[in-house]
Amino acid sequence: MSKIVNVDGTPMGSNGTGTLGGYVALGTMGNKCVLLSKLSKRVIRLSPSEMKEMELKTICGADWCEEHYTHLHPKKEIMVFDHRALATHIIRDCQAQGPYVESYERAAGIWRMSDGGLVVNGRSVWRPDGTVMEHGIHEGRVYPASGDVGFDLSTPEADDSEVQRILSAFGAIQWRHALGAELILGQVALMFVCSALRRRPHVLLTGAAGVGKSTVLELVKWLVGPCAHVCTGPQTLAGYYQAVGGTSKAIILDEFEADPKKANVAVTFEVARMAYSLQEGDEGIVRGTPGGAKKSYRFFSPFIAAGVSPGKMEPADLTRWVVLEAVARKGNGPQLTEEEARVIGPRLARRFISRWGVFQATEGMIRECVVAAGGDGRMADTVGTLLACYWTMVSSKPATAEDAEVLVGMLDIKARAEVHGETDEQRCLEALFTRVLAFKFMSDDALVTRSLAISEAVQRVCDDPTGTPEIVARLAQLGIRVAMVKGEWKVFIANSPEHQELKRLFAGTKWATGGWSTVLRRLPGGEESTQRIGSGFKAAKVTVFDVPEELLPAQNDFEQLLAA
Known part of the structure; x- marks a missing residue:
């Protein structure tokens, strides 16, 4: 049997009835007062100029205003509503509460309580154990009447056959990943409870045109209903904020295609990176406003997106998204x-x-299993969360160690670790070493000019350190030196972000204005030192790291060099 409690935690019906209406002061936001209307159960933000007679009656209730703030005018001998007195009380009460913390406002969705359990804010506020609460303040959080989640306490649970029908529908497409359908089902489950989770992975569906990606997204849209925001094509930060900012809504995005002329793909990845782990109380993306105030953009939204060519992901994105390729x-x-x-x-x-x-029990078990199988913590957070959601959908009991091993065994940890293993330092090194420039060097007793990648130039120096003076000199001009230190080949690169040749080499990358020294220092053998880049150059700060193994001389040549 359901039990119903008031905002103050007392059972419903334990206090007097009174006239319906009034307000609860929540605090101030700049020059505005923030209050909870006891009539509409909504959070209202009012400036002093907006506290007019009809506005206050609408917010607090006409009958309540008449009962508490209407008195007989001594001269006119008529009943008058003293809205100025009510406005003064609202301002005083809100000022007494101090600044309003907007991040503590929990709109429609599923949230986590202090005991670790869930609370649902929909047409009513309720908990899975049958407790029904008023819209209002609970445990320091505000639960306003703000929408519908599509289900309530009386909604029956799906049975096993219905879950299998959904799983079979997702499996109607052949996925290159063995657990494609299972991971999508896990994402659907995650989308319902995203604001209650510590980590919110994203799923990207890709594949040839017409293979069924949009069909899958349409099915997800029907299943998730009001708990998701559905959009198509390029999106903007302002658009995301107005649609889902501060809410618990997931995002379903179709036609997520790369466009080098627009920054929309980058915006989506930026929002997704933040939403992955944003917690209540975090500011999110903070931007200034024309009025000089700050604006906080906060997102708790997991993405499920689809596109034929969705754009290149940074290493930080690769670890937060699960990419599923539809084959047929x-x-x-x-x-x-x-x-x-x-x-x-x-x-x-x-x-x-x-x-x-x-x-909760399954997530921890699968996470440990992913790490034990060779995955890192981020992989365990991303893939492990989705697998735990899937398992919860198909089993009423937590996964055992054996169950977790079977699921993780189907993941192909090695292949996924290679994807997660791509780092900023590797991309920075690749951006540098793949640049092709003209180099002069001796070939068959003749000085020739050839186009070489910097990696090829480094390899030639390692193969013949005394026979490539022209290459060594050219590398020095570029801010690069290759030398053997204590029996190991090292690359030295100038740190200065003002080095013009290095700025040209990194042009078109995110290191075009500097920062390469900090990133490259994370490579094996990386450290900072003070060295000369070449003959005639002054000593300067440089970053040192090991020459990649594939560029080193053959083992027998290396041993002969050491012997000499």
């Missing part, structure tokens, strides 16, 4: 109508939040 359709495959999916979706959500304890 499996015939017609099992299909679900929109009506069926919209019925099953709320039941899936109800099933998952009822098994929240199963997810």
Whole structure:
């Protein structure tokens, strides 16, 4: 049987009835007062100039205003609403509360309580154990009436057959990844409870045109319903903020295509990076406003996106997204109508939040298994969370160590580790070493000019350190030196961000204005030193790191060089 409690935690009906209306002072935001209307249960932001008679009656309730702030005018002998007195009380009460912390406002969605359990803010505020609460303040968080999540306490849970129908629908496409359908089902579950999670992985569907990516997104849209924001094509930061900023809504994005003329792909990746691990109280992206105030852009939204050519990801993105490639359709495959999916979706959500304890126990078990199999902590956070969500959908009991090993064994940890292993320092080195320039060197007793990648020039110096003076001199001009130190080949590169030749080499990359020294120092053998880049150059700060193994001389040549 459900129990109903008031904002103050007392059982409903334990206090007097009174006239419905009034307000709860929440604090101030600049020159505005923030209050919770007891009539509409919504958070209201009012400037003093907006505290007019009809506005206050609308917010606090006409009957309540008449009961508390209407008195007989001594001269006119008529009843008058003293809205100035009410406005003064609102301002005084809000000032007494201090600055309002907007991040503590929990709109429609599923949130985590201090005991680790969940609370759902929808048409009502309720917990999976049957407790129903008022819209208002609980545990220092504000739960305003702000929308519908598509299900409530009375929604029945999905049964096993319905879960299998959804899984089969996602499996109607052949995915290059063995667990493609399972990971998408896990993402659907995650999208319901994203604001209650510590990590929010993203899923990118790619593949040839017409293979079924948009069909999958459409099914996800029907299942998740009001808990998701659906959009198509290029998006902007302002658009994301207005649609999902501060909410618990997930994002379904179709036609996520790269466009070198626009920054929209970069904006999506920026929002996704922040949403991956943003916690309540964090400021997120802070930008200034024309009025001189700050504006905080906060996102808790996991993405599921689809595109044929979605653009190049940075290493920080690769570790936060799971990329699933669709290979082909499996015939017609099992299909679900929109009506069926919209019925099953709320039941899936109800099933998952009822098994929240199963997810919590399973997440830790799978995470440990991913790390034990050779994955890093970020991989465990990303893929492990999705697998735990999937498991919670299909099992009412937490995964055992054996269950986790089977799931993780299907992941192909080695291949995924290679994807996660791509780092900024490796990309920076690649950007430098793949640059092709004209070099002079001796060939068959003749001085020739040839186009070489810097990696080829480095390799030639390592192969013949005394026979390539022209290459050594040219590298020095570029701010690079290759030398053997204590039996190991090292690369020295100037640190100065004002080095014109290095700025040209890094042009078009994110190190074009500097920063390469800090990043390259993370490579094996990396350290900072003070050295001369070449003959005739002054000593300066340089970054030193090991020459990549593939550029080193053959082992027998190396031993002969050491012997000499």
